[in-house]
Amino acid sequence: MRQCRVVVTGIGVVTPIGTGRECFWTNLLAGRSGIGPVRSFDTSAYSVHCGAEVHDFQSEPYLSNLDAAHLGRASQFAIAGARLALADANLEIASLDLKRAGVSMGTTSGEPREVERFDNLFISKKLERVGPEFLALYPSHVIAAHIARELQFAGINIMIPTACAAGNYAIAHAFDVLRAGRADLMLAGGSDSFSRITYTGFAQLGAIAPEICQPFDRHRKGMIPGEGSGVLVLEPLAAATRRGARIYAEITGYGLSCDAHHMTAAHPNGDGAVRAMQKALEQSAIGPQDVSYISAHGTGTSTNDRLETLAVKRLFGDAAYRIPMSSIKSMLGHTMGAASAIEAAVCALALFHDRIPPTINLKQPDPDCDLDYVPNSAREHTVRVAMNNAYAFGGNNASLVLRKHESLN
Amino acid sequence: MRNRVVITGVGVVSSLGNSPASLHSSLCSGRRALRPIEHFSTEGLGCPLGGEIPSFDAQKYLGRKNLRPLDRTSRLVASAAQLALNDSQWSESMRNEEEVGLVLGTMFCSVHTISEFDRRALEVGPAYASPMDFSNTVINAAAGQTAIMHNLRGINSTISTGLTSGLQAIAYATDVIRSGRARAILAGGAEEMCFESFYGFDRAGLLCRSDEHAGDFPIPFDKRRNGFALGEGAALLMLENLHFARERGARPLAEIVGHGFGYDCSQGRDEVSAVDAIGSSIRHALNDAFIGPHEIDCLSASANGSYTGDRQEARGVFAGLNGQTRKLPITAIKSMLGETLGASGPIQAVVLLETMRDGVLPGIKSLEEIDDDFAFELISADNRESDFETGLINSAGFDGHCCSLVLSRTD
Numbered sequence: 001m002r003q004c005r006v007v008v009t010g011i012g013v014v015t016p017i018g019t020g021r022e023c024f025w026t027n028l029l030a031g032r033s034g035i036g037p038v039r040s041f042d043t044s045a046y047s048v049h050c051g052a053e054v055h056d057f058q059s060e061p062y063l064s065n066l067d068a069a070h071l072g073r074a075s076q077f078a079i080a081g082a083r084l085a086l087a088d089a090n091l092e093i094a095s096l097d098l099k100r101a102g103v104s105m106g107t108t109s110g111e112p113r114e115v116e117r118f119d120n121l122f123i124s125k126k127l128e129r130v131g132p133e134f135l136a137l138y139p140s141h142v143i144a145a146h147i148a149r150e151l152q153f154a155g156i157n158i159m160i161p162t163a164c165a166a167g168n169y170a171i172a173h174a175f176d177v178l179r180a181g182r183a184d185l186m187l188a189g190g191s192d193s194f195s196r197i198t199y200t201g202f203a204q205l206g207a208i209a210p211e212i213c214q215p216f217d218r219h220r221k222g223m224i225p226g227e228g229s230g231v232l233v234l235e236p237l238a239a240a241t242r243r244g245a246r247i248y249a250e251i252t253g254y255g256l257s258c259d260a261h262h263m264t265a266a267h268p269n270g271d272g273a274v275r276a277m278q279k280a281l282e283q284s285a286i287g288p289q290d291v292s293y294i295s296a297h298g299t300g301t302s303t304n305d306r307l308e309t310l311a312v313k314r315l316f317g318d319a320a321y322r323i324p325m326s327s328i329k330s331m332l333g334h335t336m337g338a339a340s341a342i343e344a345a346v347c348a349l350a351l352f353h354d355r356i357p358p359t360i361n362l363k364q365p366d367p368d369c370d371l372d373y374v375p376n377s378a379r380e381h382t383v384r385v386a387m388n389n390a391y392a393f394g395g396n397n398a399s400l401v402l403r404k405h406e407s408l409n
Numbered sequence: 410m411r412n413r414v415v416i417t418g419v420g421v422v423s424s425l426g427n428s429p430a431s432l433h434s435s436l437c438s439g440r441r442a443l444r445p446i447e448h449f450s451t452e453g454l455g456c457p458l459g460g461e462i463p464s465f466d467a468q469k470y471l472g473r474k475n476l477r478p479l480d481r482t483s484r485l486v487a488s489a490a491q492l493a494l495n496d497s498q499w500s501e502s503m504r505n506e507e508e509v510g511l512v513l514g515t516m517f518c519s520v521h522t523i524s525e526f527d528r529r530a531l532e533v534g535p536a537y538a539s540p541m542d543f544s545n546t547v548i549n550a551a552a553g554q555t556a557i558m559h560n561l562r563g564i565n566s567t568i569s570t571g572l573t574s575g576l577q578a579i580a581y582a583t584d585v586i587r588s589g590r591a592r593a594i595l596a597g598g599a600e601e602m603c604f605e606s607f608y609g610f611d612r613a614g615l616l617c618r619s620d621e622h623a624g625d626f627p628i629p630f631d632k633r634r635n636g637f638a639l640g641e642g643a644a645l646l647m648l649e650n651l652h653f654a655r656e657r658g659a660r661p662l663a664e665i666v667g668h669g670f671g672y673d674c675s676q677g678r679d680e681v682s683a684v685d686a687i688g689s690s691i692r693h694a695l696n697d698a699f700i701g702p703h704e705i706d707c708l709s710a711s712a713n714g715s716y717t718g719d720r721q722e723a724r725g726v727f728a729g730l731n732g733q734t735r736k737l738p739i740t741a742i743k744s745m746l747g748e749t750l751g752a753s754g755p756i757q758a759v760v761l762l763e764t765m766r767d768g769v770l771p772g773i774k775s776l777e778e779i780d781d782d783f784a785f786e787l788i789s790a791d792n793r794e795s796d797f798e799t800g801l802i803n804s805a806g807f808d809g810h811c812c813s814l815v816l817s818r819t820d
Binding site: 045046047099107108109110112115116118119120122123127128130131132134135136138139140141142144145148149152153154155156157158159160161162163169173176179180182196197198200201202203204205256257258259260261262263264272275279283392393394395396 | 453478508510511516517518520523524526527528530531532534535536538539540543544545546547548549550552553554556557559560561562563564565566567568569570571574577581584585588590605608609610612613614615670671672673674676686689808809810
């Protein structure tokens with residue numbers, strides 16, 4: 001059986017710098033930052049106070065079947081992303097075979113605010129106020145389930161909670177599902193909400209920067225926790241062509257690997273990262289020299305940026321210096337499980353528009369980080385092949401390769 | 410051409426045994442793991458029962474390895490992984506040479522770890538929350554910790570689809586091997602017994618109102634059923650590409666010939682839609698295996714004692730197997746183990762493998778009378794002897810997810 005080719009035909013994002021593809025892409029190319037003082041909880045007991053939150057988010061416009069009062073924040077972001085992506089793909093739900101329409105989503109924390117509420121009530125000895133809603137709203141799989149219930153999608157429905165690489169994992173799985181002919185259309189991406197638990201943890205790891213996120217800069221001080229969602233519409237090329245869809249890019253392959261080294265620190269040689277990139281290129285039948293853009297994991301922590309640079313140099317050799325590699329986390333902060341899904345959307349848009357978003361706040365080069373990080377301003381650049389890298393706790397590495405659509409013909 | 414996928418080893422840690430043989434023999438002798446919870450107080454809760462693993466000690470499986478960074482879920486998974494690696498003879502030196510993956514299904518990973526981390530920060534201040542505990546608050550923590558402990562450098566993924574998580578993880582890993590992306594993957598699921606998830610299920614009204622003093626328990630498919638009891642455990646299967654398994658001289662226990670999926674958007678509220686999702690899941694699995702309903706020799710049901718869930722499964726199985734259910738031997742091991750959520754499907758798989766080897770399908774403990782409209786005849790409290798070539802495993806969640814798996818004996 002010949003496996004179909006899979007293309008991206010719709011993009012929906014909810015991010016700290018804007019909701020919806022157009023607004024997000026404009027702000028991204030303009031180098032706007034979504035980082036500011038945390039509003040969702042009191043940070044006075046912490047030594048850091050900044051975050052990348054989505055302000056003034058309204059879920060009602062995206063809800064026709066479900067009620068916002070019965071949805072956690074990550075589910076609301078996810079549904080908004082899904083609705084925006086379908087609209088962007090110019091798809092009417094009525095036109096779909098719902099049994100063959102599926103959802104594959106990733107997350108770091110699921111719906112952490114539900115467990116935070118549980119904990120608040122536990123400590124104030126009012127646990128009896130926790131009712132059936134805890135089980136209905138909390139477990140991470142409800143994010144994908146809520147999208148499906150809102151849209152009445154009865155196809156494959158899966159949650160892949162592989163932390164900060166989860167978006168790439170979920171897209172990779174959707175790609176496999178479509179290639180195996182198990183669905184006609186997949187919504188794939190990631191979603192996470194700003195969480196006290198996540199913030200506390202990164203603060204305790206000493207990983208949060210005080211004000212700005214400056215990946216690859218010599219004076220970088222860490223990452224900034226964020227929130228949001230990114231959802232892509234994926235469909236077989238033939239179906240997309242038949243309906244005259246706008247095709248942003250083709251997904252050609254992915255690679256997954258595990259460091260099996262440390263829960264929170266990357267492998268000192270970038271070993272797992274190299275294997276993930278290698279597999280993604282091999283499956284895509286694309287050589288390292290043909291990659292024209294790398295969307296970096298680029299969290300802004302001292303170790304991540306150094307080791308990521310090392311891994312790219314190990315795999316790409318001299319070509320590494322010619323390939324622009326930027327980190328949009330400089331603007332969005334780290335949107336956790338949503339991050340690599342939003343970054344996959346950025347790769348698709350870079351391929352479509354031949355524009356590359358910048359790494360902002362990059363003032364002083366670090367001798368250990370000596371690649372072309374597209375400092376401070378967006379760039380026009382012919383992008384034929386883009387690679388999206390993501391690394392997570394647990395040593396979970398995921399690389400995705402996307403290719404320009406025209407170049408196929 | 411897709412690669413064929415075989416099971417070359419098994420690791421299980423459960424409340425009724427830590428080997429396929431001991432678990433199967435416990436089930437066949439009608440032992441029940443459900444008793445008053447010892448882990449935490451159930452005062453004020455509706456259900457006092459659970460299937461805990463008595464005095465679980467990971468050191469027993471993992472020897473002198475440093476267990477300090479691992480929470481209960483991670484310890485269950487790392488222990489099951491050690492057993493599966495031993496059983497399939499994937500030595501440490503082989504793992505240094507070749508990538509072995511790990512795909513873990515879990516509904517919660519450890520909501521207890523997450524909640525404790527948060528509560529400590531709330532009670533004594535964020536500066537006292539432990540960074541080591543934080544690394545265990547991610548839902549992929551158990552898969553990550555286990556990969557570190559056993560040097561599993563291949564694909565490492567965590568799947569969450571509620572109580573079908575574990576079976577879905579096996580389906581996911583099967584596809585990865587079929588497509589040639591990996592040669593060997595440990596796949597399965599795990600769930601720990603903890604207060605936080607127990608409380609959630611109790612408050613949702615899903616747990617049985619039975620207690621051991623009254624002498625009644627959750628009984629799958631029985632007319633008297635009124636809810637399920639929670640359990641815990643971990644089970645991992647070593648899945649390998651048949652070709653490479655043969656090449657290295659491994660002994661295949663069985664082949665995974667098909668899997669299927671269904672999702673019910675009504676989350677069980679609409680009977681027709683719920684039954685349809687279970688039926689489609691089974692049909693997809695049969696189609697994927699290129700077999701017909703008459704080729705299924707036995708069913709390991711998802712049924713756990715839930716009043717509506719069990720009924721929907723009975724009807725879904727009837728629909729999925731085209732009405733050919735009367736002569737189908739059926740077991741429902743959650744009658745004795747309780748509902749182990751993410752671990753449940755993989756534990757069912759382990760028991761089915763042992764059933765194929767041993768020729769005895771465990772009965773459903775205490776089952777006396779099924780609903781009048783369930784089209785099952787070979788279902789009872791008694792064990793059933795037969796030659797099982799091909800078995801069907803069902804996993805159907807209380808909130809819409811369904812997954813089915815078909816296993817066949819290898820020549």
